[in-house]
Amino acid sequence: MSEWVYKHNEENLLESVTAVSNSSGENKRAAILMERIAAMEIQSTNKLISHHHSAPPPPTISRRAKLLxxxxxxxxxSIGDCSGPIFLRIYYLHGGRRIWLTCFLETAGFPLLLIPLSISYLHRRRSNPSAPLHHLTPRLFLASSVLGVITGLDDFLYCYGLNFLPVSTSSVLVASQLAFTAIFAFLIVRQKFTPFSVNAVALLTIGAVILALHSSGDRPAGVTVAGYWKGFVFTIGAAALCGLFWPLVELTYDKLAGRAAVTYTLVMEMQLVIGFFATGFCAVGMIVNKDFQAIQREAAEYGLGETKYYLVIIAASLFWQCFFLGAIGVIFCVNSLLSGIIIAVFIPVIEVLAFIFLHENFSSEKGVALLLSLWGLASYSYGEYREAREKKKELQRAPALSTV
Structure with a gap:
């Protein structure tokens, strides 16, 4: 309606200008009318611009909510990182031999995400009846599917290694993912290196080397030297792939989802797709290896009994889902390096749990490697603390400079 009124007024003004310009001695009035037309055009353009920018901005999260x-x-x-490896090792210790099944368990809990996603959708529908069913764009869906395949491969490497290694050794080796995360974060998302992060990488590497050089007394019963070294190499490979995965998730947030608001709902939707494709990748391995047909027989022969067999694999699936959702949530709230730090910080807890519940030996070499890992973690954490403090000082200094 406003556009019709504007066009109608403009036509009347143009007719007036034509009539006035044909009259002698009234050129000044014609110029005034032309100025009025120009002013109306500017006013109409400004209204269109203001209407475009008056659309509600994407929802933002408060600082307190983000902290919570x-x-x-x-x-x-922390719950997933401490409990997931323990339950997988319990599966292996009492007669479980299906590696692809354990890979499958790490991401098979992804359908549980449908519960909070459904609640979020109903909440959005209540406030906006035309709210979309999901926030995933085709590019985000494709990126999440690729991340899912990477996760499935990483699960296989980790579970294969855990089949031959004690949990205490495996957890210290997995701690090296912090070094890989730092390197890949520098290459992919341009995360800055500091002397503290370099020191952390060096210490974690030395810890892994110490475990490698003193591995003779660490082999579980029934595991050959070749099998132990396979587990060692595969676990390091899993740590490297895990270190690549977290910066790729951060890159996906920054690049593909950068134009839209990255909400926690979007994070859960991405994890749902990642879990679906990772589980599908492992399911293919199970089909080829005929693991589905062997589950019932393995449960009947399980050392702890058939009921506890199913309880162990269900618990492992639930705890691993907690781990993956929490890890990508930390990346959403902060960055990929903090996710790596948190994974590494619970190494002592895993070591203690493995000693208490699985009765694993805690050798002096493991103690040295653990201390080096904690030293590296402390070094990295202190560097992050100093950087955050310097940024805070710069932000406090900026308003003072602007008032000068």
């Missing part, structure tokens, strides 16, 4: 969300995700990572 960060704490929640850190708890999820």
């Amino acid at each position: 969300l960060t704490i929640l995700n850190c708890l999820l990572v």
